[in-house]
Amino acid sequence: MKIVVQRVSRASVRVEGQLVGEIGRGLLLLVAVEKGDGEAILDTLADKVVNLRIFPDEAGKMNRSSLDEKTALLAVSQFTLAGSLERGRRPSFENAAPADQAREMFGQFVEKLRDFGLRVETGQFRAMMEVELINEGPVTFVLEAGGR
Numbered sequence: 001m002k003i004v005v006q007r008v009s010r011a012s013v014r015v016e017g018q019l020v021g022e023i024g025r026g027l028l029l030l031v032a033v034e035k036g037d038g039e040a041i042l043d044t045l046a047d048k049v050v051n052l053r054i055f056p057d058e059a060g061k062m063n064r065s066s067l068d069e070k071t072a073l074l075a076v077s078q079f080t081l082a083g084s085l086e087r088g089r090r091p092s093f094e095n096a097a098p099a100d101q102a103r104e105m106f107g108q109f110v111e112k113l114r115d116f117g118l119r120v121e122t123g124q125f126r127a128m129m130e131v132e133l134i135n136e137g138p139v140t141f142v143l144e145a146g147g148r
Contacts, residue, residue: 001037001045001105002081004030007054007139011074013123014130021121026071027052028133031109032081033102034095041145042105046112049073054139062139066118073113076123076131077106099126 005027012022029049050066050073057063066073082096097105103125113120123129 001034001041001109001143001145002032003045003049003143004078004081005049005052005054005141005143006030006133007136008074009134009136011131011133013074013076013121013132015124015127020124020129021074021076023072023074023119023121025069025136027066027073028131029073029075030078030081030131031075031106032077032079033097033105034082035097037097037105037145039108042109042112045143045145046109046116048143050113050116050118052141054141067116070118072119072121074121074123075106075110075113076129077102077125 008026008028010024011028013020027049053065054062055064055069079093079096079102080091083091083093084095085091096102106125110120110122
């Protein structure tokens, strides 16, 4: 599983011009489920995301988490993160989980995030989405945990 974590002032996602998810200050999560990912990865990454100390404290140091700040999360499924650009010029998606498995695991991941008591908005699985964000900082991290 790969997750791009971006600290945002605001973020939204639209499908066919319709707003389907929107948050103010918080985290935008672009999530790819890969072959071999299991439930243990979901638990580990959900805990990691909500506890990442990437919000500034009173001294301006990255020392506070989404749980500390009670921020919202916007989780967007993005299978292209599972793509490989190692050979040729066309991405290979052989590491991406099959759509049905990815949909189920993405849904479970979102529920695990919600279990921490934070508001979690989502995009629409397998839709052409327009994601808009204001990256605060900019602060961006990539989390990876593979079952392969």
